[in-house]
Amino acid sequence: MTEQRKFSHCQIVDCTIRDGGLVNNWDFSVEFVQDLYESLNEAGVEYMEVGYKNSPKLLKGAENAGPWRFLNDDFLRKVIPEKKKTKLSALVDVGRVDENDILPRSESPLDLIRVACYARDTAKAIELATLFNERGYETTINIMALSNVMDNELSEALAMISESPIDVVYIVDSYGSLDPEDIRYLVEKFRRGLKNKRLGVHTHNNMQLALANTLTAAEMGVELLDASVYGMGRAAGNCHTELLLAKLSKSKYNLRPVLGMIERYMVGLREREEWGYLIPYMITGVLDEHPRSAMAWRASPERDEYLNFYDRLTTPETFPKS
Amino acid sequence: MTEQRKFSHCQIVDCTIRDGGLVNNWDFSVEFVQDLYESLNEAGVEYMEVGYKNSPKLLKGAENAGPWRFLNDDFLRKVIPEKKKTKLSALVDVGRVDENDILPRSESPLDLIRVACYARDTAKAIELATLFNERGYETTINIMALSNVMDNELSEALAMISESPIDVVYIVDSYGSLDPEDIRYLVEKFRRGLKNKRLGVHTHNNMQLALANTLTAAEMGVELLDASVYGMGRAAGNCHTELLLAKLSKSKYNLRPVLGMIERYMVGLREREEWGYLIPYMITGVLDEHPRSAMAWRASPERDEYLNFYDRLTTPETFPKS
Numbered sequence: 001m002t003e004q005r006k007f008s009h010c011q012i013v014d015c016t017i018r019d020g021g022l023v024n025n026w027d028f029s030v031e032f033v034q035d036l037y038e039s040l041n042e043a044g045v046e047y048m049e050v051g052y053k054n055s056p057k058l059l060k061g062a063e064n065a066g067p068w069r070f071l072n073d074d075f076l077r078k079v080i081p082e083k084k085k086t087k088l089s090a091l092v093d094v095g096r097v098d099e100n101d102i103l104p105r106s107e108s109p110l111d112l113i114r115v116a117c118y119a120r121d122t123a124k125a126i127e128l129a130t131l132f133n134e135r136g137y138e139t140t141i142n143i144m145a146l147s148n149v150m151d152n153e154l155s156e157a158l159a160m161i162s163e164s165p166i167d168v169v170y171i172v173d174s175y176g177s178l179d180p181e182d183i184r185y186l187v188e189k190f191r192r193g194l195k196n197k198r199l200g201v202h203t204h205n206n207m208q209l210a211l212a213n214t215l216t217a218a219e220m221g222v223e224l225l226d227a228s229v230y231g232m233g234r235a236a237g238n239c240h241t242e243l244l245l246a247k248l249s250k251s252k253y254n255l256r257p258v259l260g261m262i263e264r265y266m267v268g269l270r271e272r273e274e275w276g277y278l279i280p281y282m283i284t285g286v287l288d289e290h291p292r293s294a295m296a297w298r299a300s301p302e303r304d305e306y307l308n309f310y311d312r313l314t315t316p317e318t319f320p321k322s
Numbered sequence: 323m324t325e326q327r328k329f330s331h332c333q334i335v336d337c338t339i340r341d342g343g344l345v346n347n348w349d350f351s352v353e354f355v356q357d358l359y360e361s362l363n364e365a366g367v368e369y370m371e372v373g374y375k376n377s378p379k380l381l382k383g384a385e386n387a388g389p390w391r392f393l394n395d396d397f398l399r400k401v402i403p404e405k406k407k408t409k410l411s412a413l414v415d416v417g418r419v420d421e422n423d424i425l426p427r428s429e430s431p432l433d434l435i436r437v438a439c440y441a442r443d444t445a446k447a448i449e450l451a452t453l454f455n456e457r458g459y460e461t462t463i464n465i466m467a468l469s470n471v472m473d474n475e476l477s478e479a480l481a482m483i484s485e486s487p488i489d490v491v492y493i494v495d496s497y498g499s500l501d502p503e504d505i506r507y508l509v510e511k512f513r514r515g516l517k518n519k520r521l522g523v524h525t526h527n528n529m530q531l532a533l534a535n536t537l538t539a540a541e542m543g544v545e546l547l548d549a550s551v552y553g554m555g556r557a558a559g560n561c562h563t564e565l566l567l568a569k570l571s572k573s574k575y576n577l578r579p580v581l582g583m584i585e586r587y588m589v590g591l592r593e594r595e596e597w598g599y600l601i602p603y604m605i606t607g608v609l610d611e612h613p614r615s616a617m618a619w620r621a622s623p624e625r626d627e628y629l630n631f632y633d634r635l636t637t638p639e640t641f642p643k644s
Contacts, residue, residue: 179569180502180534181541205530207565212502212534219503242601243529246608247501255608256632262601263628277599279564279584286568286577306585310578 007248010218011046013112013200013226014241017068018049018091020232024273026051026066030079032265033068036229041086042257043245047112047224050076053090055098073108080109087111091142092128094121099128105136112138114170119149122157126164133165140200140224142170146186147177147288158193168198168224173213176206176236176281177288180216187220200224203239205231206285208277210239215247229258230266235291236281274298279306287313329570332540333368335434335522335548336563339390340371340413342554346595348373348388352401354587355390358551363408364579365567369434369546372398375412377420395430402431409433413464414450416443421450427458434460436492441471444479448486455487462522462546464492468508469499469610480515490520490546495535498528498558498603499610502538509542522546525561527553528607530599532561537569551580552588557613558603596620601628609635 016036017028033050040048051068067075071090080088089112092102102113113132117125122143129139141161146154161169171186178186183201190199201217203210203226214225227244231237242262245255270276280294283306297309338358339350355372362370373390389397393412402410411434414424424435435454439447444465451461463483468476483491493508500508505523512521523539525532525548536547549566553559564584567577592598602616605628619631 179537207569208527208530208533208562211530215501240530242604246604247529256629259601259605259628259632263626267601267626279581279589282564282568283581304585304589306581307578310581 007218007250009221009223010225010248010250011223012241012244012248013047013049013089013224014040014045014228015049015202015226015238016228016232016241018051018089019226019228019234019238020275021051021066021068022234023232023237023275024066024269025064026068028066028068033079035264036261037080037084037086039229039257039261040241041084043241043254044250044252045086045241045245045258047087047089049089049091049112049114049226050080051090053092053101053110053113054096055101058096058098071110073103073110076109083109087138089114091116093117094124094128097128099131102132102135102137110137112140114140114142116142116144116172118145119143119153119157122160126160126166129166130164133167138168139166140168140170141166142172142200142202144172145174145290146171147173147175147182154189155193158190161197162194166197168200169194170200170202170224170226171217171222172202173204175288175290176204176210176285178203178213179207179209180212183213183216184220187217187222198223200226202226204233204236204285204291205238205277206236206281206291210237211243211247214239214244218248230262230270232266232269232275235275235295236277236285237275280309283310283313289313329540329572331543331545332547332570332572333545334563334566334570335369335371335411335546336362336367336550337371337524337548337560338550338554338563340373340411341548341550341556341560342597343373343388343390344556345554345559345597346388346591347386348390350388350390355401357586358583359402359408361551361579361583362563363406365563365576366572366574367408367563367567367580369409369411371411371413371434371436372402373412375414375423375432375435376418377423380418380420393432395425395432398431405431409460411436413438415439416446416450419450421453424454424457424459432459434462436462436464438464438466438494440467441465441475441479444482448482448488451488452486455489460490461488462490462492463488464494464522464524466494467496467612468493469495469497469504476511477515480512483519484516488519490522491516492522492524492546492548493539493544494524495526497610497612498526498532498607500525500535501529501531502534505535505538506542509539509544520545522548524548526555526558526607526613527560527599528558528603528613532559533565533569536561536566540570552584552592554588554591554597557597557617558599558607559597602631605632605635611635
């Protein structure tokens with residue numbers, strides 16, 4: 001069933017290239033990215049996050065990554081020479097971005113810069129986001145791993161953001177361990193702690209709750225909704241863009257172009273690369289842990305030994321978590 | 323996150339063999355079914371639905387089906403010679419069951435007989451379920467395809483059941499088109515229309531909402547929750563048993579045995595047989611239609627032509643629905 005009015009405040013931020021790049025080391029062709037941009041634009045999706053704008057100088061071991069790992073403005077302008085309605089976004093991580101890489105917005109094809117941080121790094125995230133804001137960008141602060149943050153630490157982070165000029169703050173379920181009741185709790189907490197801010201949500205699908213969590217947030221007034229086409233994103237992946245288009249039913253949204261993109265690219269890509277609901281990712285979601293141990297397990301010869309993996313994670317003395 | 327108290331009223335009915343049989347024509351080995359029974363029993367799952375108890379005389383074209391399609395009590399007693407805590411269930415369809423096939427419960431390994439019907443066949447379902455009740459079984463009436471029933475017809479069906487001796491009534495999302503808000507509406511409607519009845523819920527995963535819908539119903543007091551291991555069920559499949567075990571967190575539930583069953587059987591089976599989130603099933607869910615057109619499409623050479631399928635379903639004059 002669909003709902004034609006209650007989601008009119010929502011906007012979709014498609015993260016296929018940025019979060020999906022964590023799956024295939026950003027090995028997307030220019031044609032792929034161009035097709036995705038055209039499809040999202042036709043579908044009415046408001047934002048496309050086309051990669052990271054971190055600095056390769058600050059991130060070792062990433063030399064073989066595709067160009068969406070360290071976006072270059074000139075390159076991006078060649079890929080998308082004519083921007084249409086869909087705006088372009090990039091993510092930066094606190095500690096990995098060189099602020100000198102961020103040109104004034106008038107000289108960049110990017111519209112939105114999102115700053116990802118852990119709650120403990122909120123002060124630094126505010127500093128960066130404020131700077132990018134001054135350079136003309138829309139900005140957000142995305143607080144990661146909320147299921148592993150002490151409530152008092154989160155309250156303090158929200159109080160700091162509340163006094164800053166940052167416009168949008170994201171609830172990020174990095175481990176895919178939250179359910180709709182948790183989302184309701186967090187949205188209420190963010191609302192109480194943040195006066196006059198807009199909210200966003202980024203979910204992962206470890207427990208097959210990414211869409212339900214996103215819809216729960218949207219029903220509560222959260223405005224920016226992250227999603228990826230066919231769910232492509234790290235480990236269990238994200239809320240699916242095609243499902244969000246179908247469920248939000250805003251009159252400007254059109255499901256069909258994204259179905260075409262899935263047909264042309266995503267099904268074949270999913271046969272070569274792995275993401276989505278797999279038991280090791282479900283296990284880390286259930287245990288409220290970062291998926292890195294599950295990703296390593298899926299890359300090992302024991303990849304389908306679920307009991308072995310479960311036993312190691314639930315008897316941690318035999319398997320250090322990090 | 324988990325919740326340790328609010329689901330204490332819930333019981334799980336695992337439908338892997340019955341609904342999963344719709345995927346592989348009930349071609350499960352005896353060893354598979356025995357392993358599943360042991361795993362569910364160790365996991366603390368209350369019911370295992372081990373097949374259909376329809377009559378082959380009343381269902382043409384099913385000659386090649388496996389033995390779980392038309393359960394035989396003697397055969398079932400050989401498969402599971404020693405019943406443990408997990409009770410056994412069978413489903414019958416109105417119009418396809420010969421009531422003479424249902425022995426008194428004292429002579430059968432079955433504990434629960436569930437009668438599936440469309441709302442228009444409720445009178446017949448009540449008659450059958452009452453008869454099986456008199457023969458000693460626990461019984462339920464499962465009203466299918468609720469997203470396609472006129473509200474007045476459903477109200478009339480509930481009024482009839484309300485006056486019957488049937489104990490449990492199921493909300494069945496046959497098309498996988500409902501979301502948590504729809505479930506809330508239906509649970510409230512069933513509660514209003516059915517005095518002193520217990521409720522159950524059976525979901526499909528076309529929109530990746532099967533778990534969220536099931537949890538929503540459970541939070542509202544619905545007691546019997548259907549699920550299948552690794553989601554195996556017709557088309558997009560069902561709510562996953564392993565996820566329900568993880569989320570309900572009842573002290574008697576144990577996730578580990580079902581993870582073992584998935585490792586031993588389900589991953590290999592999923593490579594040979596197809597179910598789960600696939601775009602044609604998502605499309606029929608979005609359009610609130612029976613998945614039969616999508617199942618036929620997936621069996622055709624055009625199986626990955628999603629735009630073609632979408633265009634045909636949304637311009638029905640070119641593609642009759644049934």
